[in-house]
Amino acid sequence: MTPDPGAGANAAPARPGKNFHPIGSFEPEMGGYLPEVRLAYETWGELDDAGENAVLVVHALTGDSHCSGGPSDAYRRGGWWDEMVGPGRVVDTDENFVVCSNVLGGCSGSTGPASVDPETGRPHGMRFPVVTIRDIVRAQRRLLDGLGVRKLRAVIGGSIGGQQALEWAVEFPDFLEKAVPIASTGALGPQGIAMSEIGRRAIMADPNWRGGDYYGEAGPETGLAIARMAGMVTYQSAPGMWERFGRGPARRPPLYEEFGGMFDVEGYLHYQGQDLAGRFDANSYLYLTRAMDLYDAGAGYASREEAYRRIEADVLFVGVSSDWLFPAAEVRETAEEARRAGASVRYEEIESQNGHDAFLKDWDDLRAAVGPFLND
Amino acid sequence: MTPDPGAGANAAPARPGKNFHPIGSFEPEMGGYLPEVRLAYETWGELDDAGENAVLVVHALTGDSHCSGGPSDAYRRGGWWDEMVGPGRVVDTDENFVVCSNVLGGCSGSTGPASVDPETGRPHGMRFPVVTIRDIVRAQRRLLDGLGVRKLRAVIGGSIGGQQALEWAVEFPDFLEKAVPIASTGALGPQGIAMSEIGRRAIMADPNWRGGDYYGEAGPETGLAIARMAGMVTYQSAPGMWERFGRGPARRPPLYEEFGGMFDVEGYLHYQGQDLAGRFDANSYLYLTRAMDLYDAGAGYASREEAYRRIEADVLFVGVSSDWLFPAAEVRETAEEARRAGASVRYEEIESQNGHDAFLKDWDDLRAAVGPFLND
Structure with a gap:
């Protein structure tokens, strides 16, 4: 960034x-x-x-x-x-x-x-x-x-x-x-706040976050991707996910090495995470989810x-x-x-x-x- | 560990x-x-x-x-x-x-x-x-x-x-x-699998995880704590969380520096995460959640x-x-x-x-x- x-x-x-x-x-x-x-x-x-x-x-x-x-x-x-x-x-x-x-x-x-x-x-x-x-x-x-x-x-x-x-x-x-x-x-x-906080902690735990001073260097993309994964779960419904993903195997080439195979829903979340990490600022993610919680x-x-x-x-x-x-x-x-x-x-x-x-x-x-x- | x-x-x-x-x-x-x-x-x-x-x-x-x-x-x-x-x-x-x-x-x-x-x-x-x-x-x-x-x-x-x-x-x-x-x-x-996978990714993203070879050194406690936070959300219900935490402020001394104050549900999740990280092996967490998904x-x-x-x-x-x-x-x-x-x-x-x-x-x-x- x-x-x-x-x-x-x-x-x-x-x-x-x-x-x-x-x-x-x-x-x-x-x-x-x-x-x-x-x-x-x-x-x-x-x-x-x-x-x-x-x-x-x-x-x-x-x-x-x-x-x-x-x-x-x-x-x-x-x-x-x-x-x-x-x-x-x-x-x-x-x-x-x-x-x-x-x-x-x-x-x-x-x-x-x-x-x-x-x-x-x-x-x-x-x-x-x-x-x-x-x-x-x-x-x-x-x-x-x-x-x-x-x-x-x-x-x-x-x-x-x-x-x-x-x-x-x-x-x-x-x-x-x-x-x-x-x-x-x-x-x-509180359940929504909890999901926001899981994402924020993932960002802040990423060593590339560096207390937020990562600009000009590699940023906390891994943490932001995990935060996005948590967000995506809250944007969908359980029945909708059954219908869309069920328990099917991943249909995309894996982004991560996995053990025991990979489910479709996992591949989807990995890609959504990576996509956001490539286009969004992790600190903005922290501040805007906080604004949402605080409202x-x-x-x-x-x-x-x-x-x-x-x-x-x-x-x-x-x-x-x-x-x-x-x-x-x-x-x-x-x-x-x-x-x-x-x-x-x-x-x-x-x-x-x-x-x-x-x-x-x-x-x-x-x-x-x-x-x-x-x-x- | x-x-x-x-x-x-x-x-x-x-x-x-x-x-x-x-x-x-x-x-x-x-x-x-x-x-x-x-x-x-x-x-x-x-x-x-x-x-x-x-x-x-x-x-x-x-x-x-x-x-x-x-x-x-x-x-x-x-x-x-x-x-x-x-x-x-x-x-x-x-x-x-x-x-x-x-x-x-x-x-x-x-x-x-x-x-x-x-x-x-x-x-x-x-x-x-x-x-x-x-x-x-x-x-x-x-x-x-x-x-x-x-x-x-x-x-x-x-x-x-x-x-x-x-x-x-x-x-x-x-x-x-x-x-x-x-x-x-x-x-x-798939929603449960997704929550498991968010936790696993948090563990694996922790630099102390070291591909799983952290024994005898500091382990991925931060990642495991985040995984636990994600788990805890799936163990509770939205109405139950409203009743227990609502939007109240944290009642425990904060484990993490926060911005904009801290909600009770956040303090609770932080402590639950830290507690598990002190008593459970992160690799076991990976394998057992996987067994649960695969079943x-x-x-x-x-x-x-x-x-x-x-x-x-x-x-x-x-x-x-x-x-x-x-x-x-x-x-x-x-x-x-x-x-x-x-x-x-x-x-x-x-x-x-x-x-x-x-x-x-x-x-x-x-x-x-x-x-x-x-x-x-």
Whole structure:
């Protein structure tokens, strides 16, 4: 991993492709100080004169600002929500000014642990302050202000993106009309935190992690790959894994020497681990999973109910029947809590064996759940 | 970890305390050869003249031969199934000759990867052959033969012990009257295999693992601790973890430096990981989890149905409603498969939020489920 080359770059015009917007200095809510922060972002469509036709799409843990469009010099992969975002699609880029930005603390162009600290000339590493979902949302707000957005028609995202969508509705109640948290709740449960922590410990146990100061050298790719393996288990469901992998033998050439043969599910996890290790910064993984664990919609308020009482937007919560990380029952309970607090709330549930990952797979169900709410 | 000091010791008289029984050379079914194998075991009660009043208790992944009794020089901890095994208890040591042995491949006195290979004078390490549940059961059979046991009244165990109980009924149909596989099925599912593999990769990624040749030096304790953390998640249920830990802060002094505070569930997992790393051999962990993954009751037969058709014992399957590793629905399905194949089968389900671990916690329910079957 090399130091983030674009840190401190000036904002480029907002066009398809990766743009950068400096949002100045930033004080995360749990302490610390970042003298210069920028967010990487991409936009689609045109902002209207009033600045009130914007939709913010927020990405999941290892995602980036490229929710729509093909691979390019700026993005090695096609848009991660192509089926949802584009002309005439559910998030309609003909009608809306769509914005998607890499999160604060991320590693796809926004300021994060891999970015050079202007005060030391070295990457932040673990000196990067803890950032929360609220910090991430506050940074997004500054970007939107900078782009001339006066009001959001909607914020939509899944998983850690869903936490952001909910937090938007709590933190900036008069700035958005609708929020769509998908496969996400007001606070992650202990089993999810446990799985995050297994991954973090694997990263930190990797001798190449070096307390986070591995930039310019070999990084903790093995630890990050193990963390990703743990993550992938939480993104799928037991019945879905039976259906997809069963107890079949590996179908790919093995990445690791094994004893007693290798199961298909193992080969799959090894490849997913290796893939992430080649494209993601391990320290960002630590910080962003921590933000996910720490998120509690009621933090800073007397209760979650008090937080939800602030909500002015219409909120659509979407649960996935087989979700392991954010179980549908907990998504529904979050929706009910918000409703009891007076928020205008809907709840839709996607019946799927794809688990948490359904928001990146079950396109028809997702469009059916989200489309009417977004576009009525 | 030092080399196993007792390897090659002669059998001691069978008494409470840790005894050792040499079972000669052993050829594991997947290949390899062990020139000298011994099993560590403990017995309670008296064998009758016919040798037909024995009950075999089989331990779980990190257990040992001490299912009953207090701590002693031979065992640092009290019996892991004290509530079930003893005079007048469900497994009644007044009526039965109760035997419990450490599994082949284990690290609590039986031959395993930490044992010295008599042909090289060095610990086997990863040169130890892959052992399967069938191998473990075949080794137990030799121990019982050596002790003069002619027939078992029952074999009972949970988790990997449940796999052994089922395999006993398939492999040696005329040697036992009853089998009680608890929280166990005819074949582990891909989600369980995935969690095992995350743990194995964490061990193998630890630089102290050294390809398995760490004996006499610092071992892969960090990797083993991470593996244990992953295991512990599979032993509990999501609702049980909400109840026990919720999102509360750590109640123990932290073992690791953390950022953003530490959750109770994290502190718990850290301590569980450290505890196991101090008492268990990492290579045994690799081999025994592999045996658990590989177990398929139908292996070597045309189908699982054909395997189950061999069963002559009465079999009681016990599922736990919130079990994540061996879901109750899969335990029930295994019972139904065996019944369809003609076996005499009962199924009991324990309603509990303790997940897989219920067979080490929910004593009243366990006794109620197992007692009538064992003692009628």
